[in-house]
Amino acid sequence: MTSLWSLALVASLASSPQALTTSLFEEAAQIKAPPATGALSKADQASNQKAFAKLDTMIDLNAFAASIMQPHAKHFSKKDLKAIKGDFAETVRLIGFPRAGDLRGKATIEITGTQKVKGATLVTVFADIPSEELEVELIFHWSNGKSPRVVDLSIDGSSLVTDYRNQFGRIIAKEGAKSLLEKIQKKLATLRQKYGA
Numbered sequence: 238m239t240s241l242w243s244l245a246l247v248a249s250l251a252s253s254p255q256a257l258t259t260s261l262f263e264e265a266a267q268i269k270a271p272p273a274t275g276a277l278s279k280a281d282q283a284s285n286q287k288a289f290a291k292l293d294t295m296i297d298l299n300a301f302a303a304s305i306m307q308p309h310a311k312h313f314s315k316k317d318l319k320a321i322k323g324d325f326a327e328t329v330r331l332i333g334f335p336r337a338g339d340l341r342g343k344a345t346i347e348i349t350g351t352q353k354v355k356g357a358t359l360v361t362v363f364a365d366i367p368s369e370e371l372e373v374e375l376i377f378h379w380s381n382g383k384s385p386r387v388v389d390l391s392i393d394g395s396s397l398v399t400d401y402r403n404q405f406g407r408i409i410a411k412e413g414a415k416s417l418l419e420k421i422q423k424k425l426a427t428l429r430q431k432y433g434a
Contacts, residue, residue, distance in 0.1 A: 254358040254379040255348055257295055261377075261387070262346055264291045265337035271431050285432065292334050297386040298326035304388070305401045312414040324421045331428035343368055356381060357388065 267288040269281040277285065302322040310318055340346075344364040352359045362375040378389035389398045408417045 254360045254385050255351055258360045258377050261295050262341045264288050265334055266341040268335050268338040270335060289334055295386060297388050298330055300388045302326040304398050308402060309405055309409055312409055317418055321418050324425050328421055328425045331432055
């Protein structure tokens with residue numbers, strides 16, 4: 238007879254950052270890429286939405302966008318700040334999720350380490366892509382708690398949150414806050430058309 242302790246242990250292991258990282262790649266691999274011309278079929282769009290919804294439970298895009306925008310908040314009204322956070326989170330969703338699936342299809346993925354730091358668990362993944370003669374180190378920053386979610390991703394030691402913060406800062410300084418909002422809205426409109434979102 239299975240004890241409650243055993244069931245709790247199995248549940249804990251299934252929701253560990255390591256197991257969730259593996260699940261994240263498996264879920265992303267289900268995403269269908271749009272054809273070179275035309276759009277995805279209704280069936281493929283529906284299949285993608287299921288995979289996207291599952292990934293939404295693993296990746297905290299709102300926290301990601303909020304962290305990126307935090308140093309730039311003073312440049313926006315409350316309404317525009319809310320809009321840019323939401324639009325950017327959706328943009329990352331429509332770019333990042335399919336890219337993770339594409340990577341899973343091309344690469345041999347190996348989890349090489351896990352490290353607890355203040356407020357997060359870092360899961361290091363080594364991706365070998367023979368077709369491109371490329372090796373990439375990915376570090377998934379999982380929030381701590383009962384329901385861990387990815388709040389940042391480092392690629393070869395470079396944090397996406399930091400990179401986007403810097404990029405947005407340059408755009409705001411050179412072209413103004415309104416330009417950043419318009420660029421994100423334009424990119425999002427293109428991606429929604431591409432994925433039928």
